[in-house]
Structures are given as C-alpha cells and as structure tokens.
Amino acid sequence: MAGESSISVSGDGEAPASPTRQGGWNTTPFFIATMAGFTLSAGGWLSNLIVYLIKEFNIESIDAAQIFNVVNGCTNFFPLIAAILADSFLGCFSVIWISSLFSLLGLVLLVLTVTVDGLRPPQCESASTCITPSGIQYALLYAALGLGSIGIGGTRYTLATIGANQFTKSNHQTTYFNWYFVTLYVATLIASTAIVYVEDNLSWVWGFGICIVANVFGFAIFLLGSRYYRCDKREGSPFTSIARVIVASLRKRKAVISSQSEDYYYGDKGIVAEAPTKSFRLFNRAALNTEGDTILPNGSISKPWKLCTVQQVEDLKTLIRILPLWSSSILLSTPIGVQASLSILQALTMDRHLGRLHFQIPPGSMLIFTIISSAICLTLFDRCLWPLWTKIVGKNSTPFQQIGIGHVFNVASMAVSALVEAKRRSHHHLQSGSNNIVPMSVLWLVPQLVIVGIGEAFHFPGQVGLYYQEFPSSLKSLSTAMIGSLIGIAFYMSTVLIDFVRRVTAWLPDNINDGRLDNVYWVLVVLGVVNFGYYLVCAWFYKYKDVEVVEGHEDDHFGR
Structure with missing residues (x-):
C-alpha cells in the first residue's frame, strides 16, 4: 500500500534492519503480529459483551447496551492516558507490555465469572424470576471490564505510534498506518466471527480461553522483537x-x-x-x-x-489550532457508537438464519459487516481510488477531503438505519398479528453497517495521518491517541444521548419492539448534518503548520 507491495519490502529509503541496526521495515512484522494477537484477544470478549451481559448476568437489554458503550468509551479514552505516560515518562515500549498484563488479568477474571457459579447470578427460568447480580458479582464484573479496557487502551494506539516511529520517511509511515488498520480490521473480523461463534455455541470458557491465548501470543511476539525496536528516550513531560x-x-x-x-x-x-x-x-x-x-x-x-x-x-x-477539528469528530463518532450497540439489540429480535441452514449469525457478529467493508475499502482506496483521484483532479486528496467524505457517509448510514428500523418495526407488528408472516431477516441491517464502514475507511485513516503529521514531535503518541480519545468521548456521549432519550421520550423501552428506534436514528441524522457544517468551517480556516513539507510528499495520501 502507498507504493509498497508488501510489508517486507523496504522501498527506497528504509533498508531492512539488521540485528545491529534498530528501526526500519523488519520491525513491522513484530508489530503487526502483536497487533493481531491483542486485537483477537480484545475483540473476542468485547464484540459479544452485550449478549454476555444479557444471558449470563441477567442485565436488561438497554442497560447492557449502556455498559457496552461505557466500556467502549474506556477502551478508546485510556489511549490518551497511555499517550501521556508514553510521551512523558515510560515510553511506548513499557506502556505496551504493562498494558498487556492488565488485559491478561482482566481476561482471567472474566473466565472466573463463567467457571465459578457464585460469581454470576443463576440463569433466568422466566422473565419474572430473573435474579439481578449481587454487589460482589457486579464488582468482579466491572473489575474485569475495567482491567480489560485499560489493556486495550494502552496497547492499540501506542502500537501505531511505536511502529511509525521506526521510520523517518512520511510515505513509509503511511504504509505502516495502512497495514496497521488492515490488521486491526481483519483481526477484529476473525474475533467477531470465530471467537463469538465459539462463545455462543460451545461455551464462554472456551471463547474467553482463546482470548487469553491470543493475548499471551501478542505479548510474547512483542518482547521477541524488542532488540530491533528504535525507542526514543524520554526527556521529561x-x-x-x-x-x-x-x-x-x-x-x-x-x-x-x-x-x-x-x-x-x-x-x-x-x-x-x-x-x-x-x-x-x-x-x-x-x-x-x-x-x-x-x-x-x-x-x-x-x-x-x-x-x-x-x-x-x-x-x-499547533494544539490550539487542531482542537476545533478534533472536536468536530466527536459527533462524527457518536452516531457510530449508538448504531453499534442498538444494531445488536435489533439483531436479537430478527431472523438470524442464513437461508434454510441451521446456522444463525451471532448478534455480536453483526458488526463484522462494518469491519469487512472498511478493510476492503482501505485496500481499494489506496490502490485504485486515490491514484484515480490524482489523475482526474491533478493533485492528491487531502486529509480534509477524506474526513469530509467520511462525514457524508456517516450521515447516510444513519438515514438508512432509520428507514430499516421503521420497516423492521412495521414488520414485527404484522408478524404479531399473523402467524403466516416470517420474521424479518437480519441481513436488512447489512447496508447501514456497510455504509458506516465505508465512511470509517475515509475518516479514520485521514485523521490518524493528519494528527501524526501536524502534532509536535514531542507529542507523537498523543497524536494517534487523539483518535482513540475522541472515540471514547463519543461512546460516552452515546451513553448520555441514549439515557437522555429514555428519560424524555418513550422511544427506547427495554423491549425495542414497543419503542421508536427509528426516531433516534433521525435525531442522529440531524446532529450529523449540523456537525458536518461545523467541520467545514473548521477545515476552511485551518492552516497546515508546514505547507511546503506537506505538498512535497506526493506519495503520501494522508498528509497534505
């Protein structure tokens, strides 16, 4: 990608590192393998968290969705703290291996909740006899989720920074970011399908056990390549x-x-x-x-x-100038957080069979359609779209253009979500009145998830490249963590938004069939349009810190 045929090819400026030379392309396989292991581990339990809370902890659906949003917020907000620690005190290397131990401890606690009967409430025999978790059970659950969130937050974006720090050329950093995102999406795809299937059809113990193995694998690979890494010395905060x-x-x-x-x-x-x-x-x-x-x-x-x-x-x-742009991405990601949690609840009410097969799509696996579309688009954009753009327009695309297109796709996805939900709700009422009407297929949710995935392929890489390029050299870890922090805030915002809607309207009862989820999506459409206008204003007035350098990288699709 970005002019590189594979991650083992060094290009024309970064020769493969030898055991006596640190940095360069031979560090990338270690970071990619580490990223794959940690993402498999995190995705295996996080993708299916809502189902786990409903079925194993007897937590009501909307409350489970709220917990899911809070956990996602933490996993994306903790990278900001990790970046501060990495840039100021510990360095990226130490932050990553320490965080991976937190993640491992959280997984061990999750395994205990499914192996020791007293650490979770008994299963419901009927809706009226469900026993809610005790204080101790909640405490252990939240401790496991908290440790797991710290582990994800401390590794995900710090790996992006330490990997990019191995190179001095912008286009090589761009190539690394591309491989980083492809690995993130592919590993999440595997976790959201294979591991979630094991959890739903075999046992939670086996599923969480696979997550532990993946975590240990990533940790071992990361330490194995340590002698090749080029790590910057900390010189104070x-x-x-x-x-x-x-x-x-x-x-x-x-x-x-x-x-x-x-x-x-x-x-x-x-x-x-x-x-x-x-x-x-x-x-x-x-x-x-x-x-x-x-x-x-x-x-x-x-x-x-x-x-x-x-x-x-x-x-x-530089920080002051870029903050308005960063803030415009909060409401860009908030609808994605709302859609992620509510789509799982929608899937639980729909027919998840594939044709006449006995196989059912796990509800927690529905988000793979977003991941698949993003991963495919990342590859196609770099190989086809951006070169074609350059030929037609006469110059490379800018990060602002990429992020702006992502805004448009995001708004379109929320509009499609509203239309599909209106059809799902109408179909459910028809089905309730007649036994001859088959349930609505869960595949109706696919278009909205694909559209939001295409939007992510535009705006997430664009933001990472923009922040990494524009931030001061002393704050490179913070630059990539800014993406995580805004996603974290967005998930918190989605929790607040859902709670506000529940308080002032009847749109989100525990049984979404009795609510008006489509109205929630229309609200997100309006917020998205207003936020897009705010983004356009911020982008119009923003000036790159070094225009000459930006325009000089003709092979770099991120920084302009």
Missing part, C-alpha cells in the same frame, strides 16, 4: 513545557510583542532564527527576551517558567 508557555506568557502579559526574530529565545544555537508566527500572538511573549530573564553560558535558562523557546510556543499553538 512535554506537557510541562506547554504549561510553561502559558505561565510565562501570563507573567509577561504587559511586555510589548516584537516582530524581530533576534528578540526571541530559540534555545539551540544551531536553530535558524525565525520570528514566531502571528497566530495567537499573546503566547509569543513567553519566548520574548526581557530584562530579568537569565540565560546560562550553555544556552539553557535558569527560569524556565518565565522564558520558553519559540518551538515550545509553536507547539502550543
């Missing part, structure tokens, strides 16, 4: 320097801002002196040399909370 800029600019708020480059502090004498940019000029005072600032003979400063480098000032400006 980059967030401290950001705080210093804010404090220093406040302390110098009465100073007159200069337009002369020689009036500013640059730190390293070898750096080409250029005046700070004019955007957010109030922060330029932090790098302004004023009376009382002490610069030591070695070029460092004795009062770092009063004087900062121009680079530190520009790093803070």
